[in-house]
Amino acid sequence: MLIKLDKIEKTYEIGSVQVQALRGVSLTLDKNEYIAIMGPSGSGKSTLMNIIGCLDTPSGGEYLLNQNNVSTMDDDQLAEIRNREIGFVFQTFNLLPRATALHNVELPMIYNGTPATLRRQMAEEALNKVGLADRMHHKPNELSGGQRQRVAIARALVNRPSIILADEPTGNLDSRTGDEIMEIFEDLQEQGNTIILVTHEEYIAEHSNRIIRLRDGMVERDESINK
Amino acid sequence: MRILIYMWEGLLIAYDALRAYKMRSILTTLGIVIGVTTVISIIALIQGLNQAFSSEVSAIGTDTIFIEKFSWNMQGDDWFKYRNRPNITVEEAELIKAFSRHAQAVSPEMQTSRTVKYNEKAVERVSIIGATADYAITSNVEPEYGRFFSENDVTANRSVCVLGYEVADKLFGTSDPIGKRVSIGGRKFRVIGVIGKKGAFFGLNMDAQTIIPVGAFQSAFGDQRRYVSIAVKVQSPKQIEEAEYELTGLMRRFRKLTPGKESNFSINKQSMLLDVYNSITGTLWAVAIGVGAISLLVGGIGIMNILLVSVTERTREIGIRKALGARKRDILWQFLIESMMICALGVLIGTLLAIGIAKLVAATTPLPAAITWWVAILGLIFVVGIGLFFGIYPASKAARLSPIEALRYE
Numbered sequence A: 001m002l003i004k005l006d007k008i009e010k011t012y013e014i015g016s017v018q019v020q021a022l023r024g025v026s027l028t029l030d031k032n033e034y035i036a037i038m039g040p041s042g043s044g045k046s047t048l049m050n051i052i053g054c055l056d057t058p059s060g061g062e063y064l065l066n067q068n069n070v071s072t073m074d075d076d077q078l079a080e081i082r083n084r085e086i087g088f089v090f091q092t093f094n095l096l097p098r099a100t101a102l103h104n105v106e107l108p109m110i111y112n113g114t115p116a117t118l119r120r121q122m123a124e125e126a127l128n129k130v131g132l133a134d135r136m137h138h139k140p141n142e143l144s145g146g147q148r149q150r151v152a153i154a155r156a157l158v159n160r161p162s163i164i165l166a167d168e169p170t171g172n173l174d175s176r177t178g179d180e181i182m183e184i185f186e187d188l189q190e191q192g193n194t195i196i197l198v199t200h201e202e203y204i205a206e207h208s209n210r211i212i213r214l215r216d217g218m219v220e221r222d223e224s225i226n227k
Numbered sequence B: 001m002r003i004l005i006y007m008w009e010g011l012l013i014a015y016d017a018l019r020a021y022k023m024r025s026i027l028t029t030l031g032i033v034i035g036v037t038t039v040i041s042i043i044a045l046i047q048g049l050n051q052a053f054s055s056e057v058s059a060i061g062t063d064t065i066f067i068e069k070f071s072w073n074m075q076g077d078d079w080f081k082y083r084n085r086p087n088i089t090v091e092e093a094e095l096i097k098a099f100s101r102h103a104q105a106v107s108p109e110m111q112t113s114r115t116v117k118y119n120e121k122a123v124e125r126v127s128i129i130g131a132t133a134d135y136a137i138t139s140n141v142e143p144e145y146g147r148f149f150s151e152n153d154v155t156a157n158r159s160v161c162v163l164g165y166e167v168a169d170k171l172f173g174t175s176d177p178i179g180k181r182v183s184i185g186g187r188k189f190r191v192i193g194v195i196g197k198k199g200a201f202f203g204l205n206m207d208a209q210t211i212i213p214v215g216a217f218q219s220a221f222g223d224q225r226r227y228v229s230i231a232v233k234v235q236s237p238k239q240i241e242e243a244e245y246e247l248t249g250l251m252r253r254f255r256k257l258t259p260g261k262e263s264n265f266s267i268n269k270q271s272m273l274l275d276v277y278n279s280i281t282g283t284l285w286a287v288a289i290g291v292g293a294i295s296l297l298v299g300g301i302g303i304m305n306i307l308l309v310s311v312t313e314r315t316r317e318i319g320i321r322k323a324l325g326a327r328k329r330d331i332l333w334q335f336l337i338e339s340m341m342i343c344a345l346g347v348l349i350g351t352l353l354a355i356g357i358a359k360l361v362a363a364t365t366p367l368p369a370a371i372t373w374w375v376a377i378l379g380l381i382f383v384v385g386i387g388l389f390f391g392i393y394p395a396s397k398a399a400r401l402s403p404i405e406a407l408r409y410e
Helices: A045-052 A075-085 A101-110 A116-129 A145-157 A175-190 B002-020 B022-057 B078-082 B090-099 B151-155 B165-172 B214-221 B237-254 B270-313 B315-323 B328-364 B374-400 B403-408
Strands: A003-014 A017-029 A034-038 A060-065 A086-089 A163-167 A194-198 A210-215 A218-224 B064-068 B103-118 B121-131 B143-146 B160-163 B181-184 B187-195 B209-213 B228-234 B266-269
Touching (some): A017 A045, A034 A045, A045 A194, A075 A086, A101 A116, A101 A145, A145 A163, A163 A175, B002 B328, B022 B328, B064 B237, B103 B214, B121 B165, B228 B237, B237 B266, B266 B270, B270 B328, B270 B374, B315 B403, B328 B374
Parallel strands (some): A034 A210, B160 B187
Antiparallel strands (some): A003 A060, B064 B228, B064 B266, B103 B181, B103 B228, B143 B187, B181 B187
C-alpha cells in the first residue's frame, strides 16, 4: 500500500469563520495505480491534492505515505518527502522562466545534493523520455505549451518519485496537445509509475483506472474503470 | 559537498537575478560603493600619511628635547598666550649646558634666510642656522668634507661656516670648497666643512642650509627678538622624562619663577609631534568611519528594500522551489547569497574606485597612499557582514512563505 488516508480532515479559519474543506476522507492507493480525483469547485479537491502532495498537513486524521506518517511532519521534513516521493505537474507548468529546460529538470536534484554530472545525465535522460532531447537548452518562453508541460513532466519524473501528482495538467492546453500529454501519462503508468490526476473534465479522467469523486469534502464515489 | 552545491546554485541563481535587473542592481549597490570607496581611500591615505610621517619624524631623535617659546602642540588660543612669553636666549642655552646632568649636548638654534654667494654664483633663500659645536650632536650632522666648528670657533666668534650639500654643490660643483670664502647675506665666512646629503624634513630642504657659530650669527644678523630654540640631546631615550623634569626645573630657576607660577617656556619632544599627528589622523578616521557607516547603512537598507521587492516578485519561483523540495534554509541561503553578491559587486566597484583614488593621490602628492592586501580582507568583511545583516530579514521572509500560497501567487 502506497498511500493510506484515514479520516483526513482539514479546517481553514478565514477570519472568525471556520471552513471545513475536508470532512473525513479515507482512501487507499496501491503502487502503479492511475487514479483521477474529480469534483466540482469547492469540493475539496485542491485541498486533498495539497495534502497528498505534502504541501499541507491535515488538521485531523492520519496520512501514511510509504509507511511514513506524514501528518505529523514539520516543514523541512515535508520538503524532503516532496523531493523524494512526489513529482508535481501543474496546470500552469510552473517552470522557472529564466532557466533552460535542462536546468528546470535538474532543479529537484539540486535540493537533494545530487552531484552535478549525475544531475545533468539524469535530467537529459528524463527529457529524452518525454521527447524533448533536442530542446533541452531552450528556455520556457521558447517552447510551446505542450513542450513546457513535457518539461514539467520530465522534472516530475527525474527523481523517480513514488507518485506523480498532476493538477489539471491539460487545463492550459488545446485538446490535441492535451491528448499527447495524456498519452505520456499512460506510458508512465505502463512503466510502473503511480499517477494521481486531479481534473474536472470527464474525458480526461477516463484515461485513469479509477475515479474518486468528491463532494463537500467527502468521497462521494470511488469507482474503477474497465477499459 | 552538499553545501557546496547549494552555494554554487545560490551563486548561479543570484547571478541570474542580478543580470535580469542590471540597472536596479547597480543602483542598489551605489550606497555600498560610496561607503567602501570612502573608507578604503581614507585608510589608504592614512597609511600613506603614516609612512611619510614616520620617515620624517625619525629625523628628530627620540632622545632630543627642544626648549622653545612655543609648543609644538598648541590648541585653541595657546598661541596668543605663548606670544607674550619672554624669548629663549643663547645665555639660557649656556646655562643649561653648564648645569644639566642629563644633557649630553646642548645647542641653541637661531635661524634666518639669506643668499649665499661665491664669486659670480649665488644660492638664494638658504636657511642660515646659528648654533654651537654641539649642534653636530643634537642634529646628528656629520661633515662629509672638512670638519664641524669647534667650541673655540664659537667662543671666538669666528666667521666660519659649514655648508649644506646642495649649497656646496651649486657654488663649487666639483672643486674643493674647504678654505674658500663665501658671502652670507653680505658677510664673509670661511668654509670649513660640507654636510652630506640629508634630504627633506617636513618639506624643509635640509641640504639647502648653512650653519655658522651662534655668536657670528648674532653679530651678523642681529640678536634682538630672534627666535631661539635650545636643542638638548639626552644620554639615552630612557632618560627623556627625567631630563624633561630637570630642564623644566633649571629653566624655572634661571627665570626665577616662584612656585605656583606657570612656566613661560615649552619643552618639546618627538612624541608631541606624534600627538599632533594622531589628533589629525584621528579626525580622518572619524570622518572615514562616519561617512562610511552612514553610506553603508543607507546602502544596506537599499539592498534590504530591493530584496523585499525581489522576494515579492519571485513568490511563485519560491513556491516552485519549495514544491520541488527546497527547505527553509535552502531558500534562506538563496536570498542571503544574492544579498552578498550585490554587496560584493558594490565592494568590488568601491575598491576599484579607491585604488584609482590612491593611485591619483600617490601620483600628485608626496603621500605614498597605497592599498594592500588588507583591502581583500576588509572587502570580505563588508560583503559577509552587510550582506548577511541586511539580507536576513527579506531572506527569512522568503523562507517562511507557505508553498501553497506561494504557488497560487499571481
